[in-house]
Amino acid sequence: MLLLRATYGLGGNVNKSFYPVLMGQYSLDYWTGVSYVRLTNPANKNLKWETTKTLNFGLDYRVLNNKLTGSIDVYRRKGVDLLGRVSLDPTNGFSSATANFASLINKGVEFTIKSTVLKTKNIEWDLGLNISYNNNNVIKVDDQGTTNDQYLQRAPGAGSAIEGKPLSRLYAYKYAGLDTDGQPMLWEKGVKVKWSDYSKNIKDLVYEGEEIAPWYGGINTTFNYKQFSISALASYEFGHKFRMPTSNPIYGPYSDAAKRWRKAGDEKTTNVPLITDDWYTGYQMMPYYQYADIHVRNAAYIKLNELTLNYSMPKRAMGTFVKSLIFNFQVRNVYQLNANKENINPQTVLLIQGNYTFSEPRSYIIGIKANF
Numbered sequence: 001m002l003l004l005r006a007t008y009g010l011g012g013n014v015n016k017s018f019y020p021v022l023m024g025q026y027s028l029d030y031w032t033g034v035s036y037v038r039l040t041n042p043a044n045k046n047l048k049w050e051t052t053k054t055l056n057f058g059l060d061y062r063v064l065n066n067k068l069t070g071s072i073d074v075y076r077r078k079g080v081d082l083l084g085r086v087s088l089d090p091t092n093g094f095s096s097a098t099a100n101f102a103s104l105i106n107k108g109v110e111f112t113i114k115s116t117v118l119k120t121k122n123i124e125w126d127l128g129l130n131i132s133y134n135n136n137n138v139i140k141v142d143d144q145g146t147t148n149d150q151y152l153q154r155a156p157g158a159g160s161a162i163e164g165k166p167l168s169r170l171y172a173y174k175y176a177g178l179d180t181d182g183q184p185m186l187w188e189k190g191v192k193v194k195w196s197d198y199s200k201n202i203k204d205l206v207y208e209g210e211e212i213a214p215w216y217g218g219i220n221t222t223f224n225y226k227q228f229s230i231s232a233l234a235s236y237e238f239g240h241k242f243r244m245p246t247s248n249p250i251y252g253p254y255s256d257a258a259k260r261w262r263k264a265g266d267e268k269t270t271n272v273p274l275i276t277d278d279w280y281t282g283y284q285m286m287p288y289y290q291y292a293d294i295h296v297r298n299a300a301y302i303k304l305n306e307l308t309l310n311y312s313m314p315k316r317a318m319g320t321f322v323k324s325l326i327f328n329f330q331v332r333n334v335y336q337l338n339a340n341k342e343n344i345n346p347q348t349v350l351l352i353q354g355n356y357t358f359s360e361p362r363s364y365i366i367g368i369k370a371n372f
Helices: 255-259 279-285
Strands: 002-013 023-028 035-041 050-063 068-087 096-119 123-141 169-172 175-178 184-188 191-194 206-210 215-225 228-238 241-243 296-298 301-312 324-338 363-371
Touching: 169 241, 175 191, 206 241
Parallel strands: none
Antiparallel strands: 002 050, 023 035, 050 068, 068 096, 096 123, 123 215, 169 206, 175 184, 184 191, 215 228, 228 301, 241 296, 301 324, 324 363
């Protein structure tokens, strides 16, 4: 059986954190206890809803006596009047504000498959799979970024979207190693220059890809044998990149600090700059190392999320008082295979900030479910 579908929808989204009126945050001064209001966003009578127009074509299917079912969906989704931080002339009292500033097109396809692979009197094996692909492209930006910091998303305001690129685009400096003083060098128009002499031309940046996976999906399976049942759930993402966190003056040193430049000649064997006792110089210098292309890694992974074993007690062993009794053992966050050579879990890396967060620990659950 085949079923064709076609839908078109228009939706709106309101960010309740922002309003068209002047906004401020009430607070108390730490030292004096005097109350005050800090202005956070200027009045904007032109502030609108974010609007999304979605066109979807789908096909549902059931074949082989319903042993194989699933769906295929193809969609085009256009978002207009997207909200983001835009730059303002500081003489207005604000250097940036939240406003409608961009339009975006998402195109994608989704596949879902469910199958009964094997079914006998005592055995049943079910398998499910879903695969999704999404390509997004910014088609219009009212406040296009023009500086390196904005392309690298180091600065608020302009640059949160770049026309012609995905919303989660990733740029990097083209790193050229260290000079004889242990300070970063970069490629500029095919020539190595010291970080302090770098002109910050956006044409010298390297486009690495996007930080949000265009390909993603999951696999689930259940195998039943008499009173026993084992099931597994896995997920995967690929086609994207992440920036590996490195030592910096704000978050402190990571393991790469052990490989830092210490003396003349070390520049031949390491890319890690010296650690200077001049905090201001370090603060200005280290971003050229942090945001270098040598730290961009493949963010693809496949993860075994859950593994569950169930045992249902036979009715003849329970008597009349208990209707059902199920023993359950489950393991969560079982294993993850990462594509990068350092085996860093890309899900623990904070986008833009380039810092680590905690990963989910493996957990074990034992349960008993009884119905009387």
